[in-house]
């Protein structure tokens with residue numbers, strides 16, 4: 471991972487945005503904003519699934535009115551999403567939102583944009599300039615002939631200048647595109663030109679699994695280059711999923727502390743002693759319910775299982791009719807095959823209560839010997855995979871040795 475790109479900073483409610491703060495997750499409600507209770511209910515669900523910031527459409531005066539109560543009761547900062555009508559931006563500021571998102575493609579009047587910026591300055595709330603390839607400023611689209619990265623960046627810079635003209639600098643920018651390479655190029659280009667924080671997303675990514683793959687490809691590429699300060703996975707699914715996947719992505723990239731389960735599992739192969747796919751999915755369901763913020767491994771056999779997953783906090787490797795429960799690669803208990811998932815849950819609870827050292831000290835002394843015996847039997851019957859690796863290397867070396875005459 472490249473060091474995070476330096477940016478300016480600001481506060482969005484109680485959430486810090488910019489390179490001195492953690493990368494944060496955003497999602498957007500799908501309820502009618504005028505329905506205060508339903509919108510708040512969804513905001514609570516989105517927030518409890520990992521979103522740090524929530525965006526809410528402000529598309530009518532009833533929505534702006536509802537925002538008064540929503541902002542007062544929301545557990546996370548609320549950003550009002552504004553299209554076409556700048557007066558709704560002014561109403562949303564009055565209602566108490568913690569941030570605004572303006573689309574330069576459909577609020578194009580310089581005077582109106584500056585009026586909104588001045589009000590945001592007075593209220594001390596930031597603005598995201600949300601450029602979108604699908605709704606690009608039509609003059610810029612005409613000039614470039616297509617929604618190219620240069621066109622998206624020009625639109626963002628034009629809007630930035632309007633805001634700077636009235637001394638407004640609490641700016642975040644997004645240049646979203648539905649085409650992943652174009653999205654990546656747009657953000658790279660923008661990152662060279664401004665010091666403002668950037669909000670990442672692949673727009674209109676679509677339903678799962680394609681939408682998720684596109685979003686992860688675009689967002690992860692940029693985050694690994696140090697670009698990006700807030701993210702949203704724009705998926706055609708429940709926003710709770712958006713929040714959950716967004717948070718998990720940041721945890722997997724070590725950009726946020728782990729709060730959720732990280733279940734790793736071997737892909738299974740001909741050596742597997744159990745149906746790894748089924749055991750892994752049962753384990754995922756049972757452990758997610760418990761809310762353990764740990765890494766758990768499910769391995770299909772005992773030959774390489776515990777060793778390969780030694781970094782996991784907890785894991786199980788299937789032996790012949792039984793499972794080897796291990797903590798940090800050390801086998802602590804042997805259980806019946808049918809009890810593997812239950813054993814993971816029980817040990818997970820004890821780990822959460824007592825900690826790793828205490829659970830290693832409480833290990834069944836005989837477990838390691840039984841595990842070693844199972845592994846030996848498996849190697850005797852199936853062969854040592856590590857020997858195969860060595861032999862394969864030798865075969866490759868021999869076959870690529872240029873000294874050997876053809």
Ligand code: SF4
Pocket residue numbers: 736737738739740741742743769770771772773774775
């Ligand atoms: S852990 Fe065992 S079953 Fe799973 S992929 Fe590796 S060798 Fe195959």
